[in-house]
Amino acid sequence: MKKIIFIPFIFLISFYINCLAQLDNPVVRLTTGNNDWNPTFSLSNSQYYVCEGYNWAFMAFERVIGTSSQIMVTKIDLNGALDTGLYITNNSYVNRKPTIAHNVPDYSLPNIRRAIIVWETNKNGNWDLYASTYYYSNGWSTPVRVDTSLTDESNVSVKYFDSTFTAIVYQSSNDIKIKSYNFITNTFSADSNLTSNEPLNCGKPFVQDVSVYPQKKILITYEKEISSSQKAVYYKLGDINNNIISWIRSDTISYTGLNNNGNYIIYLSNSANCYYETKRSGKWNIYYAGLNFSTGALTNVPVITENYFDDNSYAGNNLPFGDNTTHTYYGFLRKSVSDINAVIKGGYTDSITIPISYNTSYVTKLSKCSLPSGVGCIKCWMVFNKDSLNPQIPSRIYGTYAIGCAMNIFENNLPVKFNLSQNYPNPFNPSTIIRFQIKESRFVTLKVYNILGKEIATLVHGKLQPGIYEIPFSINQFTDYQLSSGVYYYKLEAGEFTDIKKMILLK
Numbered sequence: 001m002k003k004i005i006f007i008p009f010i011f012l013i014s015f016y017i018n019c020l021a022q023l024d025n026p027v028v029r030l031t032t033g034n035n036d037w038n039p040t041f042s043l044s045n046s047q048y049y050v051c052e053g054y055n056w057a058f059m060a061f062e063r064v065i066g067t068s069s070q071i072m073v074t075k076i077d078l079n080g081a082l083d084t085g086l087y088i089t090n091n092s093y094v095n096r097k098p099t100i101a102h103n104v105p106d107y108s109l110p111n112i113r114r115a116i117i118v119w120e121t122n123k124n125g126n127w128d129l130y131a132s133t134y135y136y137s138n139g140w141s142t143p144v145r146v147d148t149s150l151t152d153e154s155n156v157s158v159k160y161f162d163s164t165f166t167a168i169v170y171q172s173s174n175d176i177k178i179k180s181y182n183f184i185t186n187t188f189s190a191d192s193n194l195t196s197n198e199p200l201n202c203g204k205p206f207v208q209d210v211s212v213y214p215q216k217k218i219l220i221t222y223e224k225e226i227s228s229s230q231k232a233v234y235y236k237l238g239d240i241n242n243n244i245i246s247w248i249r250s251d252t253i254s255y256t257g258l259n260n261n262g263n264y265i266i267y268l269s270n271s272a273n274c275y276y277e278t279k280r281s282g283k284w285n286i287y288y289a290g291l292n293f294s295t296g297a298l299t300n301v302p303v304i305t306e307n308y309f310d311d312n313s314y315a316g317n318n319l320p321f322g323d324n325t326t327h328t329y330y331g332f333l334r335k336s337v338s339d340i341n342a343v344i345k346g347g348y349t350d351s352i353t354i355p356i357s358y359n360t361s362y363v364t365k366l367s368k369c370s371l372p373s374g375v376g377c378i379k380c381w382m383v384f385n386k387d388s389l390n391p392q393i394p395s396r397i398y399g400t401y402a403i404g405c406a407m408n409i410f411e412n413n414l415p416v417k418f419n420l421s422q423n424y425p426n427p428f429n430p431s432t433i434i435r436f437q438i439k440e441s442r443f444v445t446l447k448v449y450n451i452l453g454k455e456i457a458t459l460v461h462g463k464l465q466p467g468i469y470e471i472p473f474s475i476n477q478f479t480d481y482q483l484s485s486g487v488y489y490y491k492l493e494a495g496e497f498t499d500i501k502k503m504i505l506l507k
Helices: none
Strands: 017-020 036-041 057-065 068-077 095-102 114-121 128-135 153-162 165-172 175-182 202-209 216-227 230-241 244-254 259-268 271-278 285-292 298-304 310-316 329-335 340-346 350-357 367-372 377-386 396-410 431-438 442-450 455-464 467-474 486-494 497-505
Touching: 036 068, 036 095, 036 367, 036 377, 036 396, 057 095, 057 114, 057 367, 068 095, 068 114, 068 367, 114 153, 114 165, 128 153, 128 165, 153 216, 165 202, 165 216, 175 202, 175 216, 202 259, 216 259, 216 271, 230 259, 230 271, 230 285, 244 271, 244 285, 244 298, 259 285, 259 310, 271 310, 285 310, 298 310, 310 367, 329 377, 340 377, 340 396, 350 377, 431 442, 431 486, 455 467, 455 486
Parallel strands: 095 153, 153 202
Antiparallel strands: 017 396, 036 057, 057 068, 095 114, 114 128, 153 165, 165 175, 202 216, 216 230, 230 244, 259 271, 271 285, 285 298, 310 329, 329 340, 340 350, 367 377, 377 396, 396 467, 431 467, 442 455, 442 486, 486 497
């Protein structure tokens, strides 16, 4: 295994790193309405599932029209929205706070096959939960009621485990309830009250799939109000057998002071990082609790700590290549005494700040979505609703992005020129290595084309520091179609430098 060295500074890390694009990409408008709120995507269940959709992903949001609001869904791909949005609801009531889940990626299938949206509505006189389900062959279904009790239901979280078990966790009055949906029988299970013996008020749950096939394992985090000046975050960990949950561990994530459930969990094999917000230092900061499933041990780690601002709504992209102690691409919301901003960070140094509103009471959140962007590359969207400062246009939904690619960096000699080498081996089957060197920091693209000039892969799309790089290219990474024997071309662009070379696939 080769050492990986950054130039001019040296860091020894794992074989792969995530090379991110410059954070100067445009902020793209993703919906057409002038009063759109609460964009949300289905989250992957671990850092190793980097694709939350396939070539596109569903984004749910709410659109306010007069005194009512409707739930909508649109498709987001690498370039933005694929459509103007589909109305899931169309009534005179308030429909709000959608959450969405879909089947985990199956690379033998081209698109999302099943999905479910759940939201809050006041159509029955109190706050109820309704849902609409999606099948690839039929589209979205007519909305149905999830819980028929007379109490208010809110703060719903959903997670797809498999075709027979999708978890729906929500706040019912001051308790936490769970039920499941079966896509095969099109039925909801009976609800189960997870806090029926708890005298304190509980709320704002979040559910995550932390399974290792063929076992199903579920992790739920939620808030518990200890007093007016103390709110804790708890978790429940369970095994799922025959779609019945056996709870194996419950404990505290963060107890002292005021804490908010962060609604973000990264699964790491036999452990998970549960994110939360805490005001223990006087300002809202972001931490995570590293939970070991075997021992129950917790390790609290500060993520965003700032003495002058309130930080919340963390969303990250922790990819399986790179130093796991450093988030490769992440964002959060930052509130000062006068404004709200989205702070997006990439790599070790790049950072951008996007103004959200000068009204500190403006309500927004940060959502993220990762999509495959060529062979070995991931495009990560960070999405939010933004105040236009025009009273006639209260809120629009926007996103910005970065692209990361896997690559090997080696040698500690500073290159004296830009150069693209011949791939080796050549001819090749099934894989080859493309080597190039960068003299100065530049935005770099490396793409592969067939003999007709059609682009078939993006291997690099990002800002690179000076160094010598090797990029693997394998025909086994293509799942949608097969590459035939013949001549292919690869093109390197680094600032004003451009070079093209030919390679031959020989099966």
